[in-house]
Amino acid sequence: MPSIVDQIPASLRDRFVADFRHGKYSLLLGAGASCDSTDSSGRNLPLAAGLTTEINDISGTRQSNLADAYDIAIERNPKLLEEYFASRFTNCQPSPWMNKIRSCIWKRIWTLNVDDVVEQVYGDPNGQGQLLSASYSWTDDIVDDFGLQVVHLHGKVRPGSPLDLVFSITDYVNTIENKRSWIPLFFNSWVGSPFITIGATLFAEYDLARAIRVKQPIGKSPSLYITRTIRDDMREQLEIRNLVGIELDASSAAEELFDLTSETRQTARYQWQSTAAASHHIATFASRFDILSLNDSYSPPGHDFFLGFEPLWDDAVNRKIAAFDWHESIGKKVEADLAGGMRQCMHVVFSSNLSGKTCGAYSSAIRLVEAGYSVFKFRGEQTIDVSSTIAVLEGRGPSLLLYDGVADFSQDVYMLLEEAERRNVKIVVLALERSSRRQIVIEDIPAKYLTVHDRHSVTGLDRLSRRSARILVEHVRRHGRYARFHGMGTASLVNQWENRNVFDVMSELEFGQGYRDRIRPQFEALPDDNARLVVFLASFLNSFGYAMPIFLTQSIGVQSRDFRNLSKAREFTELVSIEGGRLTCRYRSSAINSIRAAIHEDVIINALISMMVSLAPYVNRRTRKTRNLEYRILRATMRARGLMSVVRKSKLEYIYDEIAEAYSHESAFWEQRSIACQLAGNYVSATSYAAKAVDLAPKDVRRRTTFGRLLILRSYNDVKPGSPESWDLYGQGRDELIAAESLTPNNGVVLLNRFRQTLLLYRELISRAVDECDFQDDFTALEADIATIYKSCLDSSSLRQTAEYNTVSELYGLFMQLRFVRTGEFDTIQSRHVLSRQPPSIGEW
Structure with missing residues (x-):
């Protein structure tokens, strides 16, 4: 019988071997993968027909369909059914070939089986290979745990607990409708990363079949479906769904997979x-x-x-x-x-x-x-x-x-x-x-x-120094990648590249001068609007430092078959690279402004909303703690200032309205909505939203800092400085920032924010020559606050010996100049100059 590699199309073999050896593949197991294993008494685990018969014996029924038999049994005698499953499907004895599977390197193991065969094989202290860190049922919260995980998509038997198994039609429907279960994550993984499937019927699984028929693998590495025999009609289904059918029994397949990774097990990465x-x-x-x-x-x-x-x-x-x-x-x-x-x-x-x-x-x-x-x-x-x-x-x-x-x-x-x-x-x-x-x-x-x-301490970090430009010229010539500049002398190239961004130069090397001017025409040459949206979203996420998971393309209506065709288009691959199930814009397409200008703003807004809503299943208590990629992508895209880089600030409130149902329980949502309202000048709503964020996360220093900073900003920007309302807002804001400081005693960002906002209020009081308050007493109190903040900054270990310490001196220097204005020690021209100065900006979260 031909080997696995022999049955893979020749053009895909090298890719499969390389990615499999490096742990890029996930494993999906069906009932056929467990039928060679036994229960604790030595009996082989049943397939669907045998399981139906055994459940009928428990409930006294004569059903021929497993789902119907399970439905009746769980109604008639749930306790007896729980005892049956606990005795039949726990403490199993894995078949010998499963030990070969353990020696391979898997990204994650998914199983349609309710038994503990996988847990048992990985629990063997004498086994070799990865260590299993966690086992989950489909109802558990999504979490990227430490180490290798096994996820039971149809539930798993937990002795002493009610059954959460998926056998009946109702159970299948529940799995599909539960947007926060592991099922959506499986479908996303199925689309974006390669799988090896052993012993599963796939299209006979009601909950999986609906999605698998639509959601096809679209990565560059082939997904394999391994079974003993494949009928012609089944092979046709596999082919149109971008799956490579492999006719091989499970034991032989495991042996070959084991052999493929033998070399890897000798490498430093493994040893x-x-x-x-x-x-x-x-x-x-x-x-x-x-x-x-x-x-x-x-x-x-x-x-x-x-x-x-x-x-x-x-x-x-x-x-x-x-x-x-x-x-x-x-x-x-x-x-x-x-x-x-x-x-x-x-x-x-x-x-x-x-x-x-x-x-x-x-x-x-x-x-x-x-x-x-x-x-x-x-x-x-x-x-x-x-x-x-x-x-x-x-x-x-x-x-x-x-x-x-x-x-x-x-x-x-x-x-x-x-x-x-x-x-x-x-x-x-x-x-x-x-x-x-x-x-x-x-x-x-x-x-x-x-x-x-940084650029202050390292020459040539942000832009090429003259010496770095010369090094780069010599480097690309050694590698033969300078065809577009062939014939130009070293001195000319050094002059041309000096003081430029290194990737700007590299883009020009490969694609010629003026390449940036060609980005938009090339972008507009993409096959359709969806293709342009995919490139735009990839570019948008790349601007935050994140690659775009392929599954997110579905959130904007790009189905897997369409994306697979798109990924073969030259116009697309010249702008985007696809590696590891993620999209990264080639550096020459990183000019997001050129791309954004070619798409209508409403289209961008709807795409951003759809993408953020599609990420909702990845937000829970565990992912906040582990901070997986999807959660971090959501945090970045939800930021008001990030959104303002691609849409007008007047549109932000609409975006937050549309995602509110998915994220109204998140303090970060309310904080960013507050910032959006602040940027639009709607200070009352901004204050309400910031307060809501603090209510949801009272011990979060960043939420309190945002709230306190906003209150002080309102004291001079939203109401008349020096009025009773102004002083009330200032006092509330000061107290919030002091509370934030107490949460992190050495918090330099909070101190600098308080320093800057208090100084801005001080400046506004001077510039408006406020006369409706006790002028001397109010200024004295405010100056005392500034002096206290300044001393705290000097004492802050998080600020001392860093470049941010210079900001403290700048703020205090401006304060002293403002005092001279107030006391009349500066003439009119000097005072006007000082009052027009902006304090140095403070880093935002």
């Missing part, structure tokens, strides 16, 4: 997990970090760094990334901390979007791996577990953790460094973040751990 730490700690850590090895880098077929694909570790290993001086400079500083005494620290690189931060981090990491240090890259899929990270790293010597986009996880990094310091574990973090999110990181990480690298 490091033999470190001396408890197995559950290793599983937890391995689900969050990948080891960076010079001998085990991975690049999916078709990936081309020079064509604008996201940089990978493999690009650095194969020297495709130009090594600039700042890469070496930061690498040396990180290495010095790794080689020094017991110290925990975080080096963070702040720069603009598309400035080459990731390339620089990989280039620096090459140096450290070559020096013998362990370097682990954070996957960025959900938060870390501090105790497991410490447990794994404390026996490995000095280790570097690489974070690409750290702001969403900076609080976790702080807790990790603090615990590492307490336990004397050597950990250095190299983190990257956009300059616009700088304040979050500065706020969360105490100054004693922090070393900042």
